[in-house]
Amino acid sequence: MFKKIFFIVAVAIASVNAKAQTADEVYNSYLDFNLARLEGRTGEALELGEQIMPNVAKLTDKARTSYYYSMGNLYENDKQSVKALPLYEKVVAAEPNYYVGQRALAYMYGKKVEELSKKLNASEGAEYKRLYDLYVAQVKKTLPHLEKAQACDPSPETLALIKSFYKFMKDEQSLKTLNARMAVMSKNCIDLLSDK
Structure with a gap:
């Protein structure tokens, strides 16, 4: 029983650590996201953008605003207006x-x-x-x-x-x-x- 609990706790800690990214890692992901978007790789850009979302607070204020606009635009073009709207609201509030x-x-x-x-x-x-x-x-x-x-x-x-x-x-x-x-x-x- 103790081994089972230890194993579950270890897996939970590992998954949290795997998801937690440093500010530099998030910014590098943001650069990859922008490159995919600018090169027209929309599906990849959406996927990268969604991976950034849980850690977006680690971007600088200006990078975060730019990210929100870009994601909003991608969502809007993908006919996901419900997801685009709150991002555009954040952009306008920030800038x-x-x-x-x-x-x-x-x-x-x-x-x-x-x-x-x-x-x-x-x-x-x-x-x-x-x-x-x-x-x-x-x-x-x-x-x-x-x-x-x-x-x-x-x-x-x-x-x-x-x-x-x-x-x-x-x-x-x-x-x-x-x-x-x-x-x-x-x-x-x-x-x-x-x-x-």
Whole structure:
């Protein structure tokens, strides 16, 4: 009995030690992940990225933010939006001026807006009111990210979408101040993440 318990404890310790990586080992894995991603080896990049995830805290703050964006992008392109969304949220929280992350997050939130819009158009009565409130809340969640992306990388389509949301909500004040807000936001734009 004692040998059996000793064996189980030894195996458990060995498996924990096997998974625990030093900061240098995690960073080397991160470099391998980036190389696979840049060379278009998507499946391998996803696998390497998922191996990094349990030890991601050992990366520097900037490398971690870059990793989160890259993994989010890989997940999104692999039709795993549920996994991509929280990673994009971490990117925007860490680097709010990174407009590429803002646009990615706006796109993810926009999917929910589109979903709610279809349900809203097919509803009536109390259900319409409930869905309308959900729709407006989701639009309000999406707009700041769209505005930052538009401020840093203007697009007629994005601007039209922003304006249509404000018009739908009958928010004339936000429409009037849109250009001034975006002018301020445009002064602090980051288009590339550095991991150094």
